[in-house]
Amino acid sequence: MPKELMDGNRAMAEAAVRAGCRYFFGYPITPQSEIPEYLSLRLPQVGGVYLQAESEVSAINMVYGAAGAGARVLTASSSPGISLMSEGISYIAAAELPCVIINVMRGGPGLGNIAPAQGDYNQAVRGIGHGDFNLIVLAPNSVQEMADYTILAFELADKYRNPVMILVDGLLGQMMEPVEFKEEPPKQFPKPWATTGAKDRPRNIINTLFIEPEELERLNLKLQEKYEQIKQEECRCENYLTEDAEIIVAAFGSCSRIAKAAVEEARELGIKAGLCRPITLWPFPEESVRKAAQKAKACLTAEMNAGQMVFDVRMALKDRIPVHHYGRMGGAVPTPGEILAQIKKIEVQING
Amino acid sequence: MDKVIASRTKGLTDVPFHYCPGCAHGIVHRLVAEVLEELEIMEKTIGVAPVGCSVFAYNYFNMDMQQAPHGRAPAVATGIKRVHPHSVVFTYQGDGDLAAIGTAEIVHAAARGENITVIFINNTTYGMTGGQSAPTTLLGQKTKTTPLGRDKEVNGYPIRVAEMLSTLEGAAYIARTAVFDPPHVNKTKKAITKAFNTQLKGLGFSMVEVLANCPTNWNMTPLDSLEWLKENMVPYYPLGEFKVSEEVDRNAS
Ligand SMILES: Cc1ncc(C[n+]2csc(CCOP(=O)(O)OP(=O)(O)O)c2C)c(N)n1
């Protein structure tokens, strides 16, 4: 397949179609509107349905219905819209239904702005809705990865019967890069539990109500067991120049590319810096973070927020070394120079 | 040979209803189930249960069921119907579910002409949460949260859902019925049949609003509650068909 030049949003949309997704329900919001715009034309071409809902609340519930009915289904939104989906996402997780949710993050809180930000990390990995549940959260950092991980997202969702979120920001969503779509067909999973009409089989029920505490606790335990398995099997992380690194910069998504440039500049100055880039934000790749920091004397997280992933890094490293945070907020994007300045400051602290 | 005069519909499971004695939910469940059985469409029907007293509808209707978040049944039904356009999809919703928290979902499902059937139980109150006021509570009616009676200065006016939705182009069949005596039970069954036929013919959105009693939260005996319904609800919520599109008249009657 030849490479095509595409923006990240459209690459995710096209990848969803190639993953066998035929249903999209959503509500317009910047900076993700290229996704619904693309799919409104593309899905009908392949016999699918694009439907613009009256709100994100309605959109996620259409997703809930379609997922329960056995379809590969996608929704996409940006920060405020994701907040509105929160109740529905909790239902989808409780009913153990597969679906993919794209959050192209923007500046917050409130209406914020439409500039790129990473302020929804905590929401995605631990606060997306009520009750004990987790999403699988993927954080690509290039247009190619946005395409690849969209396909992976549908496969993981079906495999674990769990909602999967792709967490990116407006920078990645709107950035043009060459992308190549794989030829191999996506993995499919049987869905004998789906509501398709009870013909020649016992009836199927999609439900999240369990009046008896013991009964609900059984569901909770089952979910926890599943999450444990996902933690064992699905952690993904990219470590770069970490083998001898004394200073680890941890960053995800768009910010990891800026951090990578800073790490390379630091190396040119003779500072032993390395980059640790979690790709799954949940499950958080603790083992890989520890491995990256084996020789490290300090760690720095670079995020486009007030310091959210930094707590997961601290937990992974269990306070063995100091973990600093450098962040920009409000849609401001850090420069490699800003991150390099932080690396130099830490270098002075650890090596005098 | 013994002749079977009446038997329980196969449209319902053997699970006993949890509804209070004399509550209309049980009657309407039976009517919906009978219609689905008689139309021989149980095997291709997917029902959507609401949040409200009828949340357990998924235990009672003997077919594939999904339980929806409060008010979102029409959106959930939309998702199912778009995936399985040849199946029959219905929602069963109370007036808090449909006319308060789920107003946007029901209006837009109707506006889209979503080819689903909605069974709407208007009992002027929130039964499940203990009898608070609903958007359908009548002026002057006492509830747990209108202890002195609904006051238009504070709570505004009750919503006539059937009339409101019948103004929408996408609505093909809209009726309001009641189940306070056998003739009206029969009329309700006819309306439900017509609503499902509307869907089977692919004619668009159909809804039957059923005026219902809630003896428990109205603090009345079942019989008194039916009298109260007749005297107070029917004048404000007139019975009848509010929208029968030409196509429904020709094809689904
Ligand atoms: C998001 C949300 N808000 C509130 C509730 C609490 N709640 C449960 S049922 C209900 C009202 C149900 O009333 P209605 O729809 O009229 O049905 P009925 O019980 O009268 O049949 C409410 C407010 C909830 N479950 N979810």
Ligand code: SF4
């Ligand atoms: S509380 Fe009211 S609506 Fe609910 S089951 Fe009892 S009588 Fe019926």
